[in-house]
Amino acid sequence: MAARKEAKQALVVGASRGIGLGLTREFLRRGWHVTATVRSAISGGGLENYYDQLTLDTLDINNLHMVEAFMARMKGRIFDVVVLNAGIYGPRDKGVNEATQEEISHLMMTNAISPVRLAERLVPLLRPETGVLAFMSSVLGSLEVNANDASPLYAASKAMLNRLTRAFAAKYDYLTIVNLHPGWVRTDMGGPNATLDVDSSAKGMADVLVGRAGSGGHEFLDYRGKIIPW
Ligand SMILES: NC(=O)c1ccc[n+]([C@@H]2O[C@H](COP(=O)([O-])OP(=O)(O)OC[C@H]3O[C@@H](n4cnc5c(N)ncnc54)[C@H](OP(=O)(O)O)[C@@H]3O)[C@@H](O)[C@H]2O)c1
Numbered sequence: 001m002a003a004r005k006e007a008k009q010a011l012v013v014g015a016s017r018g019i020g021l022g023l024t025r026e027f028l029r030r031g032w033h034v035t036a037t038v039r040s041a042i043s044g045g046g047l048e049n050y051y052d053q054l055t056l057d058t059l060d061i062n063n064l065h066m067v068e069a070f071m072a073r074m075k076g077r078i079f080d081v082v083v084l085n086a087g088i089y090g091p092r093d094k095g096v097n098e099a100t101q102e103e104i105s106h107l108m109m110t111n112a113i114s115p116v117r118l119a120e121r122l123v124p125l126l127r128p129e130t131g132v133l134a135f136m137s138s139v140l141g142s143l144e145v146n147a148n149d150a151s152p153l154y155a156a157s158k159a160m161l162n163r164l165t166r167a168f169a170a171k172y173d174y175l176t177i178v179n180l181h182p183g184w185v186r187t188d189m190g191g192p193n194a195t196l197d198v199d200s201s202a203k204g205m206a207d208v209l210v211g212r213a214g215s216g217g218h219e220f221l222d223y224r225g226k227i228i229p230w
Contacts, residue, residue: 007033008027009032009080010081011035011083011125012024012034012036012037012083012085013037013061013083013084013118014038014085014136015037016043018187018189019085019185019187020086021036021198022202023085023202024036025047027081028054029050030206032053034050035054035056035077037058037070038057038058039060057073061084062106067117074125078125078126078131079122079131080127080132081132081134082132083136086136088106088189089189090107090153091103095153096153099153107157108160111154111160112160112161112164113164116161119135119165129214130176132176132178132210133177134177134179134205134209135161135178135179136182137165137181137220138158138181141155141156141161142162143159165218169217174216175216176212176213176214178221179218179219179220180205180223181221181222181223182205182222183196183222200223204222208221208224
């Protein structure tokens with residue numbers, strides 16, 4: 001009898017709503033097993049038919065105790081795709097002089113430092129040769145594209161993420177790493193006027209990630225696979 005083909009494994013960190021929830025749904029639809037982390041609860045639908053393919057876990061990426069406990073629960077797991085999606089917009093419309101120190105620290109910690117710290121812990125869980133590690137960045141973090149400095153603090157947090165992931169990628173030069181721009185997506189963060197729906201963004205990014213398997217290197221790509229300059 002032919003051996004049963006094992007389902008591919010995805011880990012989506014920050015999956016309670018928006019793009020993370022969309023990516024979770026997209027990989028489930030493709031028949032993958034998804035481990036999805038939330039801070040408290042999922043606030044969106046579409047997972048009802050997939051509970052046998054889904055493992056839900058709890059994680060606040062800024063909480064080191066939770067990270068320790070999460071890593072202990074993940075012991076022995078191997079992932080084909082890991083997406084570090086969790087992020088915040090931070091003090092909307094405030095510049096460096098208006099935002100408080102706490103707001104700025106929380107933004108930089110959430111969008112740049114914690115994802116890279118967590119990625120370091122997850123490296124041994126990536127499938128050798130073909131595993132893909134993705135950081136959710138933004139085109140606003142591109143110094144070249146976002147030349148007029150829209151949303152300076154948020155943009156700086158994603159530029160910091162890009163910068164730190166360049167150093168991370170140099171250290172782990174045998175991995176395949178992608179920094180993603182999901183498009184401008186209609187979520188709580190993107191708002192109702194955004195040009196793209198969650199499902200189209202998630203489908204595009206899943207195609208990009210699956211297509212990168214085994215390719216090596218570190219690219220900054222949008223949801224259509226188009227290269228974005230750093
Ligand atoms: N929407 C866009 O147009 C757009 C464009 C470019 C880049 N992005 C990036 O895409 C990612 C997702 O954005 P979105 O639009 O889906 O935003 P969203 O609707 O606001 O969702 C943000 C997600 O991140 C989670 N999160 C926030 N802080 C966390 C923490 N400390 N630990 C764990 N999870 C945390 C949230 O969990 P809770 O539900 O617990 O708060 C939620 O699941 C972000 O990194 C964002 O910067 C979005």
